[in-house]
Amino acid sequence: MSWFDVADSGLSGAGEVTLLSRDDVRKCLTNLDPVDIVRETLADHDRGLGLLPAEAYLRWENSRGAYTRSIGMPGAVRSAYGMKIINASVSNPARGLERAGGIGLCFDAETARITTIMEAGLLSAVRTAAVSAAGVDALGYGEAVSLAVVGCGAQGRMHAALLTERLPSLRNVALYDRSPEAARALAGALPGVSVRICPTAREAVSSAGIAVFTTTMDEGYAEPDWAAPGALLINVSLGDLTDTTFRDAAAVYVDDVDLVADNPRRPLGRLMAEGVFGRPGSEGPARPLDGTLGGVLTGRHRTPGVASPYVVLNPFGMGVLDVALYAAVSARARAEGLGTVVHLGS
Amino acid sequence: MSWFDVADSGLSGAGEVTLLSRDDVRKCLTNLDPVDIVRETLADHDRGLGLLPAEAYLRWENSRGAYTRSIGMPGAVRSAYGMKIINASVSNPARGLERAGGIGLCFDAETARITTIMEAGLLSAVRTAAVSAAGVDALGYGEAVSLAVVGCGAQGRMHAALLTERLPSLRNVALYDRSPEAARALAGALPGVSVRICPTAREAVSSAGIAVFTTTMDEGYAEPDWAAPGALLINVSLGDLTDTTFRDAAAVYVDDVDLVADNPRRPLGRLMAEGVFGRPGSEGPARPLDGTLGGVLTGRHRTPGVASPYVVLNPFGMGVLDVALYAAVSARARAEGLGTVVHLGS
Known part of the structure; x- marks a missing residue:
């Protein structure tokens, strides 16, 4: 013993x-x-x-x-x-x-x-795609006809599958991946929509009512003139949208303001730390974020609906x-x- | 599908x-x-x-x-x-x-x-008792003859068993628990030492070269005059020692200074927040903590050895x-x- x-x-x-x-x-x-x-x-x-x-x-x-x-x-x-x-x-x-x-x-x-x-x-992948799907509805993009998915890994596949399933109006899906093989594999798996594999991310995004970024990038590269008029840009990855693309948006929504403010390693968190963006409803030189998805769902925050030049949703991920x-x-x-x-x- | x-x-x-x-x-x-x-x-x-x-x-x-x-x-x-x-x-x-x-x-x-x-x-219980055992050695209490255990639950049992096993000089163990049954159960399980069940915590502590507090208390009650001359008081629970008992110690050691400083819910953390205790080696009105166990083991911090009136070890628990x-x-x-x-x- x-x-x-x-x-x-x-x-x-x-x-x-x-x-x-x-x-x-x-x-x-x-x-x-x-x-x-x-x-x-x-x-x-x-x-x-x-x-x-x-x-x-x-x-x-x-x-x-x-x-x-x-x-x-x-x-x-x-x-x-x-x-x-x-x-x-x-x-x-x-x-x-x-x-x-x-x-x-x-x-x-x-x-x-x-x-x-x-x-x-x-x-984890289901949750992330479900937030985007809830965001599409809440922000007024439920009638979209075209979707772009930039990055066809696990998250891109999940987003494409879920949004294709949930948006009956959807007709066209444009895919881009650095690996054409990954894009082709996803193209073959999506039922009931017309799928196009694009040679550049910009081309995929340029015709899409909803563009989802699910890459492994942690820096910005997608500029404001990539977006179709009135598009919804969903920034799932760590990077993708440039600072200018955030700044020029008609409206910017997040999942949780504290999560964004506490994470200056990601572009929108850094823009909050730099005083470019402020909390929803805040006064002062910083442009206030337009709201959170939860705030939109409870009616506390308003959305402009399908708005030009484009609307941004940037969820950081809530445990x-x-x-x-x-x-x-x-x-x-x-x-x-x-x-x-x-x-x-x- | x-x-x-x-x-x-x-x-x-x-x-x-x-x-x-x-x-x-x-x-x-x-x-x-x-x-x-x-x-x-x-x-x-x-x-x-x-x-x-x-x-x-x-x-x-x-x-x-x-x-x-x-x-x-x-x-x-x-x-x-x-x-x-x-x-x-x-x-x-x-x-x-x-x-x-x-x-x-x-x-x-x-x-x-x-x-x-x-x-x-x-x-978790083994780790906590092992830190106390390492502390007994590092702080110069390896020749102790008598041990007191205040609180005979899981942690008290583990401490009594490990210290009895590792201190060949140990002859007497004094036990206290609010539940005499818990003390009796532990007394019957300790081989090779003379065990005494005490009616009060003070009586158990008063004759012990090493006193271990493993209760569920989160406030101080053990005063400086409880300790035997030159005793080592090991504060494993959230509470036990009064502010005065910390203040009057010959030396106070911890496991990690940041852990203590970051937890003002526990007495020693609160005393750091109030400026009564400061970091090891710090200057100024606060009394510096005497060191960490790791610092003692690497020779960065000194110990007074068996010192009067008593020495305190208060590990907070390092993951x-x-x-x-x-x-x-x-x-x-x-x-x-x-x-x-x-x-x-x-």
Whole structure:
């Protein structure tokens, strides 16, 4: 008997946890509407019903000198409590791995015990696309006929699939990727629309009512004159739009103002830090952001509708939306008996 | 085929993860010395080899109005990268549950992928006791004859068991707990020493060369005249020592100065915020802390040895120590073929 056996006899363990693989998550998703969940959570967050604490952020360089990191993002909304742990290394694609991966955790609201551990990569991509889809509706672009997707990786695929499914008016999709192969693979997978693969990002964007940027760029390159009149530009990646493109927009919307203000590593966060943009409704020399998606959904912020020259949506990514999805997936898994129960406790 | 199946075909999943239950962790621990691991990590951290970012902290009240929280604590040292997720509710004991529970994660240093998920409660208690044991050695109390343990819950049991095992000179152990039953249960489990159960905390502390406070108190009550001459008082709980007891100490040591300064909810953190204590080596009206355990181990900070009236050690809890233990446990599990491999990816 070791010293810690003596000590441990008074402890009770972590108990049972349900593990959900990506396959389990996928099965649960077939019975859920992630856009509805995201929309409700954005509105709840705007009403002050959610908790979105600062994230824990560990960064290092791996042996190739590549930026590598782990983020812990806790969040809560109504009875859903949980955390997203999403890790990434920019050298992963060169190793044949997705850049990012991780797990989602659900907590019991009463005891704080971890009840569910699920694969987080699929839901992370679903959440991001669902925010864009909710934004398209909320900002008045639900009748769009043409979509451009710049960057046909995981996020681009997810956005193209979700928006094609949800916008009945959509007829044309223009795709661009540095790798023509990635664009072709996505083109072949989109049903019911006319798909065009473009030789440049600019050409894809120039005819689109909605242009989604889902690249790996972290700097601006897309200029104001790329946009079709009245387009909605959705800036999902870290970069893409130049400072001028933000400045010349008819209106600029975000998901959470604090998230943007707290992240000067991204262009819009930097523009807030530099005093070019200010908080919605603020007075002074800074141009106020036009609002948040949650604020639009609750009626606190107005939108100009389809407006010229173009409207920008730049969500930074709210962990509380993932947590709301985890809770919905976890409830479906319980109802359908999905997942593997493991006993982590003593 | 659903829209996210279309989208998901380009994604690769989280892959394989090894799950370690508390039993697995216990088996790995029999072939490890946690005090050595903690000592090396404290020294590495002092040498600037570790990363200890700010933690993510989600707090709420459960339906009983009880303080409930989740903390995500990432950390890295040498080739060990990981995160501790430790959740707690103060109403858990009334439900027959340990107050705290959670999981520990190991990350691949190259890809940041989660490689191992383990039960974290046992290691959390082991880490805390190992810091105290390393502190006893480093501060010159390795020849102590008598030990007092105030609070005989999980942490008190772990401390009593580890210190009894590691201090060959130890002859007498005095125990106090509000619940005489908890004290009796621990008394019956300690081999090779004379154990006395005391009716008050003061009586237990008054004859002890080393007094460990492992209660659930978050306020001070132990006054300077409780301590035996030259005693080492180890403040593991949130409270216990009064402000005067900190002020009158011959020397005060911590684990990490930033952790203390950043947490004014705990007495010593508040005393730093109020300007009573300052950083080690600082000039000015504030009394400087005498050092960190890591600083003592690397020779950067001095200790007075066994000093009157008494010396205080007040570690706040460094996630990087848990991460170092996770890496060691994970390596043992691989070597011994322990744990359950699960496929979380698609």
